[in-house]
Amino acid sequence: MSIPQAKMELRPLGNTGLKVSSVGFGASPLGSVFGPVAEVDAVATVREAFRQGINFFDTSPYYGGTLSEKMLGKGLKALQVPRSDYIVATKCGRYEERFDFSAERVTKSIDESLERLQLDYVDILHCHDIEFGSLDQIVSETIPALQKLKREGKTRFIGITGLPLDIFTYVLDRVPPGTVDVILSYCHYGINDSTLLDLIPYLKEKGVGVISASPLAMGLLTEQGGPEWHPASPELKSACKAAAAHCKSKGKKITKLALQYSLANKEISSVLVGMSSVSQVEENVAAVKELEDLGMDQETLSEVEAILEPVKNQTWPSGVDQK
Numbered sequence: 001m002s003i004p005q006a007k008m009e010l011r012p013l014g015n016t017g018l019k020v021s022s023v024g025f026g027a028s029p030l031g032s033v034f035g036p037v038a039e040v041d042a043v044a045t046v047r048e049a050f051r052q053g054i055n056f057f058d059t060s061p062y063y064g065g066t067l068s069e070k071m072l073g074k075g076l077k078a079l080q081v082p083r084s085d086y087i088v089a090t091k092c093g094r095y096e097e098r099f100d101f102s103a104e105r106v107t108k109s110i111d112e113s114l115e116r117l118q119l120d121y122v123d124i125l126h127c128h129d130i131e132f133g134s135l136d137q138i139v140s141e142t143i144p145a146l147q148k149l150k151r152e153g154k155t156r157f158i159g160i161t162g163l164p165l166d167i168f169t170y171v172l173d174r175v176p177p178g179t180v181d182v183i184l185s186y187c188h189y190g191i192n193d194s195t196l197l198d199l200i201p202y203l204k205e206k207g208v209g210v211i212s213a214s215p216l217a218m219g220l221l222t223e224q225g226g227p228e229w230h231p232a233s234p235e236l237k238s239a240c241k242a243a244a245a246h247c248k249s250k251g252k253k254i255t256k257l258a259l260q261y262s263l264a265n266k267e268i269s270s271v272l273v274g275m276s277s278v279s280q281v282e283e284n285v286a287a288v289k290e291l292e293d294l295g296m297d298q299e300t301l302s303e304v305e306a307i308l309e310p311v312k313n314q315t316w317p318s319g320v321d322q323k
Helices: 039-051 067-079 103-117 135-151 166-172 195-206 234-249 254-263 278-294 298-311
Strands: 010-012 019-021 023-026 056-058 087-092 122-127 155-162 182-186 209-213 270-274
Touching (some): 039 067, 103 122, 122 182, 135 155, 166 195, 195 209, 254 278
Parallel strands (some): 155 182, 182 209, 209 270
16 A cells, blocks of 8 residues: 655755655654653554655654654554655663663664564664763764664664764764764754754764754744753743744744754754644644745744844753653
């Protein structure tokens, strides 16, 4: 059975040969991380995303204590399309109970993930939030273990993820070229923080693909604002709140503007957005289509950038309670 797919822009991912949709499906909300999601809704959301041309799905055993992987697995299986029609990334090293980047744990981890996802292989296996481990262990133990899994056909490519940008150069400078295929950065390419840009020439030179997540800065660039536990400074929170209020007063949505801002940079292969309902998928896809057809709302963007200027590129320390 084939599902008629809408066209979405596909972008090459580094030197992998993979072509990923400009919007990627962030599956952490399927783990009921931000509120309960019924299995029937999870399956419908994955189906709608695929139907709308999204071919890239990202999860982790950490999200919802393995529930995200299980739900995504059910959703992908229900598509009943060839495995080569979609690209799946999962992660290892970060679990609900603790961090463990040992070779033994990550080797066991991929088998557990494949079982939950009901897949024979993943396209990308990331070391998850490596700043919480020893970066030297990542270089000398974890990545060699992932290379072995790659040779065994359990993953096609290897990635690393985390918040501080200097973790990427630390690791990439210490492993042979072509060892790490992809990086996943979050909260560093959005209207309020575009520091990932500084790293892009370096990553391109290394042939490493770039995925950016959290274009809404973990909820700061939304009308309701970030969650209680959000680690941003009070100044950053209030500036984002003011920016959201300004958009609302003009009848615009800051979430759409923020997503379009992140999507407009083609050097970033895919922007991951968390989705857990058909309506969220539709909203995200509409933002992409509008960007392609009409371009950015430059006037509102300039006004929002002016509001955020005093806190531009202000980040926060990694916190263990972040999603």
